[in-house]
Structure formats: structure tokens, C-alpha cells
Amino acid sequence: xxGLEQRASGLLLHPTSLPGTHGIGDLGPAAYRWxxxxxxxxxxxxQVLPLGPTGYGDSPYQTHSAFGGNPLLLDxxxxxxxxxxxxxxxxxxxxxxxxxxxxxxxxxxxxxxLLNAHERFERLAPPEEQKAFExxxxxxxxTWLHDYALFMALKEHFGGAPWDQWPAQIRQRExxxxxxxxVRLAPRIMAYKFVQFLFFQQWEALKAYANxxxxxxxxxVPIYVAYDSADVWAHQHLFHLDGEGRPTVVAGVPxxxxxxxGQLWGNPIYRWDRMADEDYRWWxxxxxxxxxxxxxVRLDHFRAFQAYYEIPAGAxxxxxxxxxxxxxxxxxxxxxxxxxxxxxxxxxxxxxxxxVEHLRRRLGFPGMKVLQFAFGGDTTNxxxxxxxxxxxxxxxxxxxxDTTVGWxxxxxxxxxxxxxxxxGYRPEHISWALIRLAASSVxxxxxxxxQDVLGLGSEARMNVxxxxxxNWQWRLPPDMIGQPALEELAMITETYGRVPR
Numbered sequence: 001x002x003g004l005e006q007r008a009s010g011l012l013l014h015p016t017s018l019p020g021t022h023g024i025g026d027l028g029p030a031a032y033r034w035x036x037x038x039x040x041x042x043x044x045x046x047q048v049l050p051l052g053p054t055g056y057g058d059s060p061y062q063t064h065s066a067f068g069g070n071p072l073l074l075d076x077x078x079x080x081x082x083x084x085x086x087x088x089x090x091x092x093x094x095x096x097x098x099x100x101x102x103x104x105x106x107x108x109x110x111x112x113x114l115l116n117a118h119e120r121f122e123r124l125a126p127p128e129e130q131k132a133f134e135x136x137x138x139x140x141x142x143t144w145l146h147d148y149a150l151f152m153a154l155k156e157h158f159g160g161a162p163w164d165q166w167p168a169q170i171r172q173r174e175x176x177x178x179x180x181x182x183v184r185l186a187p188r189i190m191a192y193k194f195v196q197f198l199f200f201q202q203w204e205a206l207k208a209y210a211n212x213x214x215x216x217x218x219x220x221v222p223i224y225v226a227y228d229s230a231d232v233w234a235h236q237h238l239f240h241l242d243g244e245g246r247p248t249v250v251a252g253v254p255x256x257x258x259x260x261x262g263q264l265w266g267n268p269i270y271r272w273d274r275m276a277d278e279d280y281r282w283w284x285x286x287x288x289x290x291x292x293x294x295x296x297v298r299l300d301h302f303r304a305f306q307a308y309y310e311i312p313a314g315a316x317x318x319x320x321x322x323x324x325x326x327x328x329x330x331x332x333x334x335x336x337x338x339x340x341x342x343x344x345x346x347x348x349x350x351x352x353x354x355x356v357e358h359l360r361r362r363l364g365f366p367g368m369k370v371l372q373f374a375f376g377g378d379t380t381n382x383x384x385x386x387x388x389x390x391x392x393x394x395x396x397x398x399x400x401x402d403t404t405v406g407w408x409x410x411x412x413x414x415x416x417x418x419x420x421x422x423x424g425y426r427p428e429h430i431s432w433a434l435i436r437l438a439a440s441s442v443x444x445x446x447x448x449x450x451q452d453v454l455g456l457g458s459e460a461r462m463n464v465x466x467x468x469x470x471n472w473q474w475r476l477p478p479d480m481i482g483q484p485a486l487e488e489l490a491m492i493t494e495t496y497g498r499v500p501r
Contacts (some may be wrong), residue, residue: 002193002297004343008100009439009446009451009498010045011038012399014060014462015088016101019478023096023106027202033448034480035210040488042493047218047447049399051203053152055226058103058472059463061300062226062267064152067289069199070385071114072106073076079198083124084117100473116196118187136197143285144230149192150178151230153185162228164245168488171245203293209396211295214500218447221286223301224251224267232268234284238275239268240310249310252318256351262309262318263390264468265429269310270329272476280331282426284338291342302365303356332363345393345445349373369394369443371434372407372499375418383424385441395444396452399462403451404431406458431455432488439496446498451477453485 004183018025018034025031031451038046052063053070060070078087094109096102121133122241137145151163158166169177182189207217225231227247232239240248251267275282290297299305311321348356360367369392374383381387388394396404408416408430420426427433429450451460451474463471481489493499 004044004216004445006501007444007496007498008044008500009448009493010043010216011041012047012051012395012447012449013476014399014472015051016060016070016472017063017450017462017475019098019476019480021096021389022076022090022093022104022110024072024101024110025475026073026075027153027206028077030208030480032209035206035213035215035290036209037481037486038215039213041481041488041489042499044214044498045296045445045447047217047222048294048299050220050222055228056104057468058101060220060472061222063229064155064226065144065148065230066222066286067140067223067292068148068196069203069233070197071199072103072110073203074110074114074195074198075202076110076113078118079114084120084198085113088115098478099205099475101475103348103473114195114198115188115191117198118191120283121194132201133194136200137193140196145193145196146182146189147234148196148230149189150182150185152192153188153232154181156188157185160334163233164227167455169405171233173236173422207293216295218294218298219290220298220300221290223299223304224265224269227266227268230415233281238271238278238282238404240271241268247313250313250315251304251308251310252311252321253350254318254321259407259466262313262321263313264318269308272331276327276330280327280334283331284335287335287339287342291339296343296345298345298347299365300347300369302348302360303350303352306356306359307352329359329362349398364391366391366393368392368398370398370401372397372401372404372440373396375411375415375422385437385443390442390444392443393447394438394441396431396438397449400465402458402461403449403456404434405455406461409457429455435489436492436496437489439492439498448489450481453489 013034014025016025018030020026020030021190035046050063052060052065052071053068054060055062055064066477074429076085076090080087080090092103095363096105154166155163163171170181183220187375210217236245242248247268247271250265251269252264253262255262295321306328307323308326309321310324311318344365346360348360348365348367349370371383371394374381397407401407402410423433423437434453435448435452438448460474462474
């Protein structure tokens with residue numbers, strides 16, 4: 001894998017799960033302590049989920065922008081020291097739960113303070129900071145920033161309604177309406193731009209610190225975007241929409257072993273023909289943006305670039321869908337011609353055909369292996385370590401899986417028996433046994449959710465696919481990972497040749 005020529009390992013933890021005092025993990029001191037823990041545990045990679053501004057359901061895979069950052073991650077203490085937030089506001093913060101994220105409570109407290117920070121910035125910021133903000137706007141306005149800020153200001157003005165419920169002129173982006181609202185909402189538009197400026201400042205500083213300590217950031221690019229996003233509103237011609245701007249077909253996956261009715265995601269589907277006519281410019285800019293934020297890209301639902309599943313809008317389940325040819329190799333040739341090559345991990349879980357596998361191999365992208373999937377079949381199961389080649393990334397589980405402890409407790413007796421036979425012993429801690437099994441494999445990179453390092457059960461699960469509420473809330477305890485676990489992880493990393501050289 002480009003950028004990771006040596007064996008390595010890393011941990012999966014989204015920044016929202018970091019401990020802290022303001023209701024949600026942020027980019028402040030706890031994030032820097034986390035980087036130091038990765039170094040102490042001899043890790044090389046920190047994997048995060050998508051970093052965009054979340055919307056309904058709080059999912060990092062359903063954001064208001066494929067380009068922007070999540071303002072909920074901003075370190076409020078740092079902004080108070082800069083003078084952009086009143087110190088009294090932090091003292092008067094509500095009592096947040098420490099073990100989970102209450103997004104509604106965090107949003108109600110944090111976003112008004114952040115949006116009001118721009119006025120204080122204009123009065124108090126030194127000239128060099130004012131110029132830095134102007135340069136940020138100049139660099140990003142044309143590609144995404146102005147559309148995003150206008151979208152958010154309009155959404156706020158119309159009481160949070162999705163964009164297809166706005167007045168027709170602005171919904172359809174008529175020139176006069178865009179000009180009118182850009183003037184009328186100008187102060188709020190600038191406030192939303194400023195919050196993005198703050199996010200990029202803080203994230204870039206954290207990433208530079210991590211890179212300086214030898215830690216690479218593995219980020220995530222969801223293939224689809226949310227319907228109620230600045231991306232769809234600003235580029236309606238690039239999606240399958242009707243004359244009112246509503247989807248005609250939506251994304252999902254067909255029925256399979258796990259679901260008799262499939263999965264109905266509901267995201268709008270790209271007009272790949274029109275994207276090709278524009279030399280995939282929107283995607284080029286999207287990859288350009290994510291490359292600035294992370295070192296390695298995990299490309300979610302890679303199989304849809306070969307063939308994607310489309311479902312008629314309004315369908316109640318995914319049973320009525322059909323497979324349609326995707327953009328294929330030509331798409332990636334354009335991306336790499338524009339941006340050069342960069343490391344990509346293909347999320348190739350689920351219903352994978354030979355055509356998808358051939359595309360991944362031709363492009364040289366490592367795929368993913370998940371140990372929780374390994375023990376439900378026979379010895380030919382591709383998720384069993386003896387069937388790996390080096391060009392893959394192995395996980396004990398992902399953000400969509402139960403924790404390893406939770407999985408083992410709920411697995412069938414046959415799966416548990418096979419797992420124990422494969423291990424050759426009955427471990428005291430199943431999560432550490434699978435961490436060791438993954439680390440000992442030939443896979444170039446191994447990634448462990450931090451919940452498995454802590455040996456936690458289903459109560460610490462990050463996401464349950466198909467469940468609308470209650471996801472993405474888990475948080476690390478204030479002491480993070482104890483010294484014995486750090487030493488155990490470092491020992492395993494050293495034993496199986498995954499220490500950076």
C-alpha cells in the first residue's frame with residue numbers, strides 16, 4: 001500500500017468518542033493525548049470516520065457537505081483563549097453526560113456560540129488572522145464553501161426544512177434568488193464560513209502533530225452523499241432528480257443472507273454520464289479536499305464504482321431494485337491523472353462479484369477483511385487469515401459491527417466452536433485473542449476498534465445499521481486506555497513485526 005510499505009497497525013476511534021468536558025469529543029487536549037497513546041502503543045495509523053458536518057440522525061455518513069468539517073468537533077477552550085467565545089459561556093455550560101454524546105444538547109449549546117464567534121473575530125482578531133480567513137474563503141468559495149454556507153444559512157432561515165421544501169426560486173437556484181439571499185443572509189453566511197475556517201485550522205494543527213509523531217490518519221469517503229446537503233442542492237444536474245428536485249431512484253443494497261428485504265439507504269444516485277461529461281470535476285475536487293485532511297483514504301462501498309444498486313424512489317424496501325453499471329476504471333484514471341496517485345483502501349465488504357474484485361486488483365487497492373465474518377462457513381471462507389494475501393487491511397470489527405466481545409456472546413454455537421478451534425485454545429479475553437490473530441496475519445495493515453482493546457461489550461457499540469436513533473454516541477472514559485492495555489498492544493505490535501522502522 002502506497003505510504004505503508006511496511007507492516008503496521010492502528011486503532012479506529014472517531015473524534016466524537018474522545019473524552020472531554022463539553023459533551024462530545026473534540027480536537028483539543030484529549031485528541032493530542034490520544035496521539036501520544038498511539039505512539040506509546042507502537043501504532044502507526046489512526047482511523048477516523050467521515051469528518052463532515054452531521055445532520056439528521058447524527059451519522060458521519062449523512063452530512064450537510066462532503067467537503068466541510070463538523071463544527072461540533074471544535075475545541076471550545078481554545079476558542080475562548082483566542083477571545084472568540086466568552087469565557088463565561090464555558091462556565092455556564094450545561095451538565096453533559098460523560099459516557100455518551102447527547103447530540104441535541106450539544107448542538108443547542110455549541111452551535112450558537114460558534115456562529116456568534118465571527119462577530120467577535122471581526123473585532124478582536126489580529127490582522128494576520130483576518131487575512132488567513134480571507135485566504136481560506138478565496139481558496140474554497142468557488143468549489144464548495146459559499147454554496148455550503150448559503151445552504152446552511154437558508155436551512156436555518158427556513159426553520160431547518162430540507163431544501164426541497166424551500167420556495168421554488170431558491171430551491172431551483174435561480175440567479176436572482178441566489179443573489180437576493182446571498183445579500184439578505186450575508187452575516188450568517190460569513191458566520192458559517194468562519195466556523196469552517198476554525199475547523200480546518202484546528203484539524204490541520206492536530207494532523208500535523210500526529211504526522212510529526214509518526215502517525216498517519218486513515219479517513220473515510222462515503223460514496224454517496226445525503227439528499228439534504230449542499231452538494232445535491234448545488235449540483236442537482238449531477239443526480240437522478242425530477243423537475244421538483246426530488247430523487248427518482250435511490251441507493252441501497254439488495255436482499256441477502258443478512259436481510260430478506262435488503263437495505264434501503266435513500267441517498268440520491270449520481271448521473272455518472274453527466275459527471276463523465278464534466279471530467280468528474282466534482283469528484284476530483286472532493287478527493288482533493290479529503291487528501292488535505294487525511295493521509296490514507298478508505299473508499300466506502302467500493303463495489304458501486306463497478307456496479308451500483310438503484311431502487312425506485314418511494315419503494316418501501318430494497319427488493320425492487322436493479323444493478324446498473326458504474327463508472328469503472330475510467331473514473332479512477334481521471335482522478336489519478338488530475339491528483340496523482342495516493343493510498344486508497346477499498347471497502348469491499350458485502351456482495352462482491354468477480355468484476356468488482358478484478359477492478360480492485362487492477363487499481364491496486366487493498367481490500368478489507370473482518371474477523372467477525374470469518375467463522376460462519378468452512379475453511380475456504382475468505383475472511384479466515386490463512387486465506388489472506390498481504391494486500392489487505394484486517395479488522396477485528398468495524399464501526400458497523402458489534403464489539404468483538406458482543407459478537408462472540410451473540411454468535412451461534414457453531415461459530416464460537418469454530419473460532420475456538422481456529423485459535424487452538426480457549427482465551428480468557430476473546431477480543432485480545434482476535435487482536436493477536438489479526439496482528440499475526442500476513443495483512444500489511446491491521447486496524448482495531450478501541451472498544452476491542454478495552455474488551456468492552458455491546459453497550460459500547462458505535463453503530464447498528466438500520467437503527468435510526470441511538471448511534472454514534474459512545475465515548476471513551478476519561479482515563480482512555482490503561483497502561484496494561486497499552487503495553488499489551490505494544491507487545492503484540494512488536495511481536496508480529498508491525499512497529500514502524
